[in-house]
Amino acid sequence: MLAFAEQGMNGLMMGAIYALFALGMVLIYGVMHVLNFSHGVLFMAGAYVCQVIFAQLTGNYFVAILGSMLVLALVGCLLEKGIFQHLRGSLSMQIVASMGLIMIVQNGIIYFFGPLALHMRVETVESKIRLGPLSFTAQHFVIIGVTLVAVVALDLFLRHTRLGTALRATSQNLEAARVVGINPDSIFLMTFALATALAALAGALLGPLFLISPAMGDLPLLKGLTAIVLGGMGSVPGAIIGGFVIGILEAQATLVLPTDYRDAVVFAALIGILLFRPYGLFGKRERGEP
Amino acid sequence: MSEQTSKPILAIRDLKAGYGGGRMIVNGVDINVGAGEIVCVIGQNGAGKSTLLKGIVNLIQLRQGTVQLDGKDVTDLPAQKLLLEGLAYIPQGRSIFPRLTVAENIRMGGYLIKDRAVLKRRHEEMEAMFPALAELRGLQASSLSGGQQRQLELARTLMMDPKVLMLDEPSIGLAPRIVDQVFTVLRDLAKLGKAVLMVEQNVRKALAAADRGYVLELGKVRLEDRAQALLDDERVAQLYMGMRPTAA
Ligand SMILES: Nc1ncnc2c1ncn2[C@@H]1O[C@H](COP(=O)(O)OP(=O)(O)OP(=O)(O)O)[C@@H](O)[C@H]1O
Ligand SMILES: [Mg+2]
Numbered sequence: 161m162l163a164f165a166e167q168g169m170n171g172l173m174m175g176a177i178y179a180l181f182a183l184g185m186v187l188i189y190g191v192m193h194v195l196n197f198s199h200g201v202l203f204m205a206g207a208y209v210c211q212v213i214f215a216q217l218t219g220n221y222f223v224a225i226l227g228s229m230l231v232l233a234l235v236g237c238l239l240e241k242g243i244f245q246h247l248r249g250s251l252s253m254q255i256v257a258s259m260g261l262i263m264i265v266q267n268g269i270i271y272f273f274g275p276l277a278l279h280m281r282v283e284t285v286e287s288k289i290r291l292g293p294l295s296f297t298a299q300h301f302v303i304i305g306v307t308l309v310a311v312v313a314l315d316l317f318l319r320h321t322r323l324g325t326a327l328r329a330t331s332q333n334l335e336a337a338r339v340v341g342i343n344p345d346s347i348f349l350m351t352f353a354l355a356t357a358l359a360a361l362a363g364a365l366l367g368p369l370f371l372i373s374p375a376m377g378d379l380p381l382l383k384g385l386t387a388i389v390l391g392g393m394g395s396v397p398g399a400i401i402g403g404f405v406i407g408i409l410e411a412q413a414t415l416v417l418p419t420d421y422r423d424a425v426v427f428a429a430l431i432g433i434l435l436f437r438p439y440g441l442f443g444k445r446e447r448g449e450p
Numbered sequence: 451m452s453e454q455t456s457k458p459i460l461a462i463r464d465l466k467a468g469y470g471g472g473r474m475i476v477n478g479v480d481i482n483v484g485a486g487e488i489v490c491v492i493g494q495n496g497a498g499k500s501t502l503l504k505g506i507v508n509l510i511q512l513r514q515g516t517v518q519l520d521g522k523d524v525t526d527l528p529a530q531k532l533l534l535e536g537l538a539y540i541p542q543g544r545s546i547f548p549r550l551t552v553a554e555n556i557r558m559g560g561y562l563i564k565d566r567a568v569l570k571r572r573h574e575e576m577e578a579m580f581p582a583l584a585e586l587r588g589l590q591a592s593s594l595s596g597g598q599q600r601q602l603e604l605a606r607t608l609m610m611d612p613k614v615l616m617l618d619e620p621s622i623g624l625a626p627r628i629v630d631q632v633f634t635v636l637r638d639l640a641k642l643g644k645a646v647l648m649v650e651q652n653v654r655k656a657l658a659a660a661d662r663g664y665v666l667e668l669g670k671v672r673l674e675d676r677a678q679a680l681l682d683d684e685r686v687a688q689l690y691m692g693m694r695p696t697a698a
Contacts, residue, residue: 322561329547329558336545338509339538340606341530341562 166294167411173300173369175407176307179400180362181380182387183314184355186399189388191331191351194244195251197258199359200381201265206232206360207367207376208269211280221282225364229357236356240349269374277371285368303365310361311400314354318396327351379423383410386430392440402441457521458482459645460506460537460614465515467498467505474512475501477669481647483614488636488646490656490677492690493666499649500542502666503616506647507532507539520613534562536613540603542622542649548592552583552602555591559606569609576605597628604635615639617648621655633659653690657681665690 181203188196209231214224239261247253285299318324330337330347337344363377370376387406391398406426413425433440460483467476475498483489493499504510506517507529516525519537527535547555556576563569577584580601586594591602600620607615620636621629629652636646637659650656657663657677665673665686673680680686 325550325554325558326561329550329554332547332549333545335509335541336547338529339507339541339545340558341533341610342558343530 162293163415164412167415168408169291169294169296169300171408171411172404173296173303173407174411175404176304177362177366177403178380178383178387178407179403180307180310180358180365181384182391182399182403183311183396184358184362185384186388186391186394186396187351187355187358190394190396191327192244192248192348194247194254195258196244196355197255197381198239198261198265199355199384200377201262201269202232202235202356202377203359203363203380204372204374204377205235205265205269206356206363207280207372208273208278208363209360210364210367211278211372214280214282221285221368225361228360228364232360233353233357236352236354237349239356240352244352245345245348266374273374275374277373277376279371280367282368297369299365299369303369306361306365310358314358314396323347323350382423383426386426386433389430390433390441392442395440395442398440398442405441457484458518459485459520460647461516461518462506463516463518465502465505465517466513467501467510468512469501470511472512474514475669476505478515479666479669479671481664481671483645483647485613485645486640486643487662488640488648488660490660490663491647491649491666492651492653492656492663492680492686493649494690495651497666498669499666500618501669503539503541503618503647503649506616507537509539530562533610533612536610537616538607538610538612538614539616540607540618540620542618544599546591546594546599546602546606549590551587552589552591552594553587555602556583556587556605556609559609562610572609572611576608579608580605596624597631600624600628600632601635604632608639612644614645614647617646619650619652620648621650621652629655651690653686654681 181199185196185199188194206228210224210228213227214221218224243257244254247257285297285302287298288295289298289301318328326337326342327347327350330342330344334344337347362380383406384403387402388399390402390405391400409429410422410426414422417425462479462481465476465479466474468474479502481489481491491499491502501510505513508527509529516523518524519532519535522535524532524535524537529539547558550558556573557569560569560572563572577587582598583601583605586598591599594602620632624632633655636648640646648656657680660677663675663677663680664671665680673683673686675683
């Protein structure tokens with residue numbers, strides 16, 4: 161029972177990371193119909209930028225997280241303007257471009273920081289918090305709390321602001337969006353910025369708990385994709401729930417299976433979903449949109 | 451009202467439009483629409499009716515000719531600027547935002563209105579004008595009936611209080627009774643002084659609602675006359691209203 165509760169907490173924490181990660185991917189997919197496979201390296205770059213701002217520039221973890229989100233949002237804008245804008249409508253070209261980006265970003269990081277993992281030492285969040293007989297790092301709670309805040313903020317933005325509504329409108333009917341005077345290009349730019357900032361947030365949050373390494377985004381990419389498929393390929397709430405389901409599932413799986421099988425469980429679930437519920441857990445077909 | 455009595459609000463001159471490869475689908479069209487006037491363009495499938503409207507609002511790849519709005523040359527303005535100048539357009543097919551609510555759809559029509567007070571007032575005006583929509587304001591737009599969706603498109607478009615309203619087949623897919631309602635709304639708008647340019651395949655009803663009409667064939671204007679005269683025209687009757695030649 162204790163182990164169950166402990167893994168539940170770990171699952172929630174990783175689920176929060178996956179949810180943030182999947183949110184960014186689903187926004188880009190929903191609005192632009194681009195499957196951005198480079199989301200994983202952007203997550204990783206976010207962790208590195210956070211480390212640089214924290215360890216070398218400010219010593220303030222909070223500032224480092226915000227800084228990293230900002231930097232990656234700019235990177236997202238550049239990627240949209242420089243690359244993806246020109247590949248609209250060609251899924252194969254988008255995939256090729258994403259793969260190229262993965263190599264460029266990953267090797268760029270290795271060039272500047274070396275191939276070895278770095279340790280982001282943030283003392284305040286490394287401290288332990290006791291919950292009865294269990295104890296977790298403060299970072300567990302920070303991650304879950306920040307994710308909840310981010311999700312609520314995003315929901316408010318999408319549903320209650322002019323720009324957020326325009327984002328949803330654009331994803332639902334591009335032609336009609338143009339007709340009412342929305343400039344889709346600026347909506348796309350904003351979506352990319354938002355999505356990469358969320359990737360950076362996830363990377364920056366996970367940094368102090370695990371080591372930072374050039375490959376740290378690889379598995380989250382696959383799990384983020386799984387979360388999106390689970391959530392019905394395009395629904396924002398679906399992606400969030402999908403992220404948490406995966407985090408909790410893989411954490412609980414370690415109670416009954418060897419830890420090495422943790423990832424296999426997730427991908428087995430993915431295959432199961434694709435076989436039996438191809439439109440996701442919630443069943444309703446919604447052509448990718450937030 | 452065959453001859454333009456006053457200066458046209460919308461004046462299209464020698465418009466050519468196409469989708470690339472240098473081939474023009476619309477090939478030199480002149481159209482005038484006056485304030486308070488409903489002008490209808492008819493033509494068979496593929497005649498270039500939709501292309502014509504897309505050409506006018508600059509939502510197409512290839513384009514030549516001039517567009518004047520209220521005496522001002524707006525040929526090179528993008529669709530967004532045209533909207534601000536008072537030229538609004540409703541594309542063919544359902545152009546609502548299906549998973550926004552009715553109220554959100556209407557408010558998106560005022561996307562370019564920066565003043566919140568104005569936005570709110572216009573929204574209230576639209577709900578007064580379309581009471582059925584006011585009752586459905588919280589519903590997802592996709593759950594509306596075809597006729598209600600058409601009303602929603604109109605309400606959304608009227609948020610900008612345009613001088614000229616262009617509609618691509620407003621009657622398509624609607625039951626006859628609903629078609630009559632839509633044309634009645636258009637007549638009311640014309641009475642308020644709006645210029646209406648619509649493209650239609652429902653020739654009989656559209657011409658009955660219109661003041662003047664143009665017949666478009668292969669991207670060119672074949673005939674141009676008062677709507678009633680076109681309705682009485684034998685060629686129009688044969689080609690577009692499924693009538694057999696009278697002299698057998
Ligand atoms: N996006 C496009 N790209 C290339 N060609 C197009 C495109 N849209 C339409 N066309 C071509 O332009 C011609 C005229 O099309 P258009 O849609 O303007 O006709 P229409 O008169 O509106 O017909 P309908 O009554 O069926 O709506 C057709 O030959 C069509 O194949
Ligand atoms: Mg058409």
